[in-house]
Amino acid sequence: MIDNPVWIVPQSIIILAIAILVGTMLPGFERKIQARIQQRIGPPILTPGFWTLFKFAYKKKVSPNSLMPGLYVSLPPISISLLLIILLFTSPPFMALFPRERVVSNIPTVFSPIAWYTVLGWSSVIAVVGLLKVEELMYVFMGSLSHSVLSLDMPIPDLASGAKVAGFRREYMEQQSAVRAFKMIGVGSFPIYIALIVPFTLAKSVFVVDLVRLQNPGWFASGSFALSLASLPQRPNILTFPGAIAAIAYFIGFMMLLSEKPFSILKAKMDVIEGPMLEYGAIYRSFVYLLRESVMFVLASVFVTFFIGIPLDPFQPLLLAIHLLLVFLFIAFEAVMAAFSPILTFKQIYPFSFTMSAMAMFALLLAAVM
Amino acid sequence: MAEEVKVVEKEIPIGLVHPALLEPFRIRFFVSDEIVKDCEITLNPAHRGIERLMEGKPYEKASVIVEKICGICSSSHLWSSVKMVEMGLKIHVPERAQYIRTIVQELQRTTSHLIFLGHAMEVVGHETFAMRAFLLREMFMDLLYYISGSRVHPTAQILGGVRPRCDIPPSLGKVILETVDRAEDAIAKYVERLLADPLVMSRVTGVGILDYNTAMRLHAVGPTGRASGVKFDWRKDPVQNPAYKPFDFNMVVLDWCDTKARVATRALEIFEQFKILRQAVKNMPDGPVIDRTWRMGRMDFSHGYLEAPRGEVYHSTSLDDHGLVRNYKIRTPSCTNLPSMEEACIGDHLTDAVLTIASCDPCLSCTNRFTVVDLRRDKTRVMTGVEIIGKYGRRRTR
Numbered sequence: 001m002i003d004n005p006v007w008i009v010p011q012s013i014i015i016l017a018i019a020i021l022v023g024t025m026l027p028g029f030e031r032k033i034q035a036r037i038q039q040r041i042g043p044p045i046l047t048p049g050f051w052t053l054f055k056f057a058y059k060k061k062v063s064p065n066s067l068m069p070g071l072y073v074s075l076p077p078i079s080i081s082l083l084l085i086i087l088l089f090t091s092p093p094f095m096a097l098f099p100r101e102r103v104v105s106n107i108p109t110v111f112s113p114i115a116w117y118t119v120l121g122w123s124s125v126i127a128v129v130g131l132l133k134v135e136e137l138m139y140v141f142m143g144s145l146s147h148s149v150l151s152l153d154m155p156i157p158d159l160a161s162g163a164k165v166a167g168f169r170r171e172y173m174e175q176q177s178a179v180r181a182f183k184m185i186g187v188g189s190f191p192i193y194i195a196l197i198v199p200f201t202l203a204k205s206v207f208v209v210d211l212v213r214l215q216n217p218g219w220f221a222s223g224s225f226a227l228s229l230a231s232l233p234q235r236p237n238i239l240t241f242p243g244a245i246a247a248i249a250y251f252i253g254f255m256m257l258l259s260e261k262p263f264s265i266l267k268a269k270m271d272v273i274e275g276p277m278l279e280y281g282a283i284y285r286s287f288v289y290l291l292r293e294s295v296m297f298v299l300a301s302v303f304v305t306f307f308i309g310i311p312l313d314p315f316q317p318l319l320l321a322i323h324l325l326l327v328f329l330f331i332a333f334e335a336v337m338a339a340f341s342p343i344l345t346f347k348q349i350y351p352f353s354f355t356m357s358a359m360a361m362f363a364l365l366l367a368a369v370m
Numbered sequence: 371m372a373e374e375v376k377v378v379e380k381e382i383p384i385g386l387v388h389p390a391l392l393e394p395f396r397i398r399f400f401v402s403d404e405i406v407k408d409c410e411i412t413l414n415p416a417h418r419g420i421e422r423l424m425e426g427k428p429y430e431k432a433s434v435i436v437e438k439i440c441g442i443c444s445s446s447h448l449w450s451s452v453k454m455v456e457m458g459l460k461i462h463v464p465e466r467a468q469y470i471r472t473i474v475q476e477l478q479r480t481t482s483h484l485i486f487l488g489h490a491m492e493v494v495g496h497e498t499f500a501m502r503a504f505l506l507r508e509m510f511m512d513l514l515y516y517i518s519g520s521r522v523h524p525t526a527q528i529l530g531g532v533r534p535r536c537d538i539p540p541s542l543g544k545v546i547l548e549t550v551d552r553a554e555d556a557i558a559k560y561v562e563r564l565l566a567d568p569l570v571m572s573r574v575t576g577v578g579i580l581d582y583n584t585a586m587r588l589h590a591v592g593p594t595g596r597a598s599g600v601k602f603d604w605r606k607d608p609v610q611n612p613a614y615k616p617f618d619f620n621m622v623v624l625d626w627c628d629t630k631a632r633v634a635t636r637a638l639e640i641f642e643q644f645k646i647l648r649q650a651v652k653n654m655p656d657g658p659v660i661d662r663t664w665r666m667g668r669m670d671f672s673h674g675y676l677e678a679p680r681g682e683v684y685h686s687t688s689l690d691d692h693g694l695v696r697n698y699k700i701r702t703p704s705c706t707n708l709p710s711m712e713e714a715c716i717g718d719h720l721t722d723a724v725l726t727i728a729s730c731d732p733c734l735s736c737t738n739r740f741t742v743v744d745l746r747r748d749k750t751r752v753m754t755g756v757e758i759i760g761k762y763g764r765r766r767t768r
Contacts, residue, residue: 038501150387164410168381168400176382176720179403261495262569270390270493270724271382342570343495345719346404 014314015091016084020290022324023297024050026331027289030296033335049293056285064279065147072145072279076287079138082131083294089123090208090305091312124206128302129193135295136185136257139266142276143178150273177275180266183346184256187353188263192253194360198246199237199306201367208305211237215309219319231319233309242363242370247307249360251333254299256353258292260334262341263349270343300330379403382720386415390493390724395734397727399720406723409712413734424687424698429455429666430529432695436685437523439700440736442485444523445478446678447700447736451685452527453610454674458689459529461664467531468613469654470538473546474517474526476643476650481510482679483593483636483643484557486731487564490633493728494573502560509553513546531660543651550644561637571630578629578726580714585627590710592681592703593639594730596623597631604677611676616653619645629722632729666693678703680731704730704737 028045035042066072147153151172203211212219216233237243256263259275267275280288304326305311313319344352385396394415400408420439424432437448449471456463488503511521518524518536526536538546564570580590585598595602603621605614619642624631666689673686681703688696711730715723 034497038498039505040501152383164398164400164408169379171380171382173382173384176401176404261497264495265721268495268721270495270728271384271721273389339498341496342491342573343721344569344573345721347719348569348572 012088015088015312018312018314019084019087019294019297019301022327023293024053026293026296029328030331030335033332034339037336037339049289052289053286056289057283059282061283062281064281064284065149065153066145066279067147068145072142073284075138075142076280076284076291079135079291080287080294082135083298086128086131087298087301087312089127090302123208125196125200126206129196132257133185136181136189139181139276140178140185143174143181146174146276146279147172148174148278150278173272174276174278177266177272180272181276184266187350188256189253190353191249191356191360192257194357194364195246195250195253196306198242198360198363198367201364202237202240202243202370211306212309212311219311219313231316232322236308238307240370242366243307245359245363247303249356249363250303250307252356254303255334255337257299258295258334261338262344264343265345265349268343296331297327300327303330384724390728392489393734397724399723401720404720406715406718406720409715409723411708411712411727413737421698421700424695426694429689429693429695432698433528434525437525439702440733441522442482442733443478443678443680443683445475445526446676446683447685448525449475449527450674450676450678450683452529453676454672454685454687455529455669455689457674458669458672459664459667461530462661464531464658464661465655466657467659469650470532470536470659471527472613472617473538473647473650474514474524474536476646477510477513478524479679480640480643481507481514483640484510486636487633490725490728493725494570496570499564499570506553506556506560509549513549516542516545528660530662530664531658534659537659538651538654543654546651547648550647554641554644557640564637565634573722573725574628574630574633576628577718577722578632578714578729579627579717580710581627582625584713585710588709588713589706591706592677592679593635594632594681594707594710596621597635598627599623599625604675604682607675610674617646617649629726629729636731667691680704680733681707702733702736704732704734707732708737
């Protein structure tokens with residue numbers, strides 16, 4: 001029974017359900033905070049993230065104006081899947097596959113010691129970084145494939161005699177955002193990837209389970225459904241010097257990956273509007289919103305697991321509540337920063353990213369010698 | 371000699387429908403990577419034919435249409451138009467009416483500058499500063515409502531004075547003064563925070579350069595010109611605008627020549643407007659607000675210049691023997707600022723270029739009357755910036 005890999009299925013479903021349900025609240029929470037800062041009431045918490053999904057899902061389907069519409073509409077679901085896989089890799093059902101100190105007294109079958117780890121061995125920083133990179137690449141594809149009516153297809157006699165037209169290659173504005181997405185892969189995402197490596201360097205392991213065990217040995221010792229404070233982290237990475245620096249770099253990198261202000265040049269409203277996501281309508285738009293919610297929840301959850309040492313364990317209610325609270329707190333920081341920031345151009349993003357990367361590298365070196 | 375070929379990587383068209391553009395127009399950016407090498411603004415879709423609508427109408431009816439040219443500077447258009455006819459027909463305007471006209475105009479200029487700040491911050495991407503500016507604007511929208519019964523179109527100015535319903539009793543004057551006091555503190559804090567914000571300043575400093583010589587050559591008007599060191603303000607002209615003669619205020623002229631300067635000029639002008647408002651309310655003379663002794667009749671070509679929130683607004687017309695409008699012509703400030711906008715954004719990052727255009731505060735639906743349609747050849751043609759200036763611009767040679 002304990003070794004039955006089938007148990008991994010309900011475990012995964014529970015984790016994904018929590019992620020999606022909580023994730024749908026995050027945009028509303030973010031908008032509410034920003035609205036309060038701006039002396040507005042703001043929308044109800046569930047409207048921007050939860051009800052919006054249904055609103056768009058029930059709209060009449062509109063085929064996107066794209067070179068490859070089928071591929072274009074399938075990119076957000078693929079990205080969502082990648083993100084949710086990252087979440088599963090960093091959550092206890094997968095980490096608990098290690099048959100180590102974990103005491104499984106209450107519900108032993110829930111924490112099956114086999115399955116994914118033994119099959120893939122992916123519950124590590126390599127998987128997280130690799131999948132995030134693929135997720136980032138999706139925006140380049142989206143931007144390249146999108147041909148919005150708001151750009152070149154708008155009928156306007158701007159090619160009249162006297163117009164400056166001859167000899168220029170005309171491009172859809174989304175293609176510009178694809179170029180920006182590519183630049184962000186090259187430059188913008190450096191801080192988060194370096195920052196991700198720091199906690200693993202402190203743990204001297206590439207596996208998530210070792211990282212959590214270093215910060216939170218009590219959690220390994222406690223049983224499921226335990227309400228004891230002993231399962232709280234004893235040595236969170238964020239309280240170490242390199243960990244704290246890496247946490248800041250991670251947060252900045254998170255903003256960059258989320259394409260949130262001040263790093264939302266990818267979808268800067270004033271020129272490329274929604275950028276790669278411009279052509280998604282109806283149910284495809286729902287997936288775009290769900291993608292953003294997934295990025296928010298997964299990266300916030302990964303932060304709590306990697307830097308604070310509280311994994312997303314659905315079988316420990318106290319730990320789960322604290323984990324979700326910290327996720328909301330993380331998003332609150334993001335909302336405040338976005339509310340007080342303009343959109344930066346690459347002129348500012350390059351030095352900013354360089355500084356953050358340098359900070360993260362410094363933290364990495366410190367972590368290596370510690 | 372072979373013609374020089376401009377090599378630009380690609381063209382990014384923005385508009386007609388676009389969240390950064392408040393009105394339907396088209397910006398064509400010719401960019402290399404992210405850097406704008408050239409720019410063209412096309413206005414065609416917003417042509418409303420207002421001048422044609424007024425043709426043959428009694429002036430009193432035409433003046434109502436004039437106010438509908440713009441929703442932000444409606445008072446400027448109406449006052450400029452009314453002033454033009456008053457000058458042509460030599461109609462006397464009571465002094466109290468001039469004061470009330472000035473108050474309405476300056477209140478609307480304040481709302482315009484605040485909406486500019488809000489829009490500029492929206493384009494910068496700073497939602498909080500944008501929302502704050504819109505919130506501050508509400509105080510002045512309320513004042514316009516108290517004075518005229520309308521937030522957007524006060525319709526205060528009529529031939530010979532102002533509408534009697536727009537008279538300002540002492541109690542309302544007190545409300546205006548209190549609101550100005552309250553707003554001045556709030557706006558001062560806002561401007562201080564805005565100009566001290568390092569992230570916002572990194573976006574606006576040193577971008578969208580429009581130097582003095584270029585501004586003069588391209589006939590930049592209003593705060594756009596004054597932000598490039600052009601010392602000109604129609605309110606300081608006692609012949610065209612005698613209503614401003616009693617008031618002591620400064621012309622805000624900056625020589626930074628960039629987007630920051632254009633933002634700062636408008637922000638600092640708000641405080642000069644408060645000076646005018648305070649003086650106007652405190653020193654308002656008693657007496658009638660309208661003189662109805664005039665008689666409508668033939669008027670040869672007359673013209674009127676006024677300093678609208680965006681700069682020089684020009685109205686001209688003639689009236690026939692029955693007082694019907696003949697050949698009405700309007701030139702809005704955005705018209706002469708168009709070439710400046712196109713020029714200023716060259717060399718900017720693409721995202722900054724949209725901001726540069728927004729920082730010139732374009733009001734293009736009011737402007738669009740420049741489509742050249744050749745019916746014989748069934749062709750349309752876009753006028754170049756120099757052509758527009760040559761045909762419609764008024765050189766400041768004096």
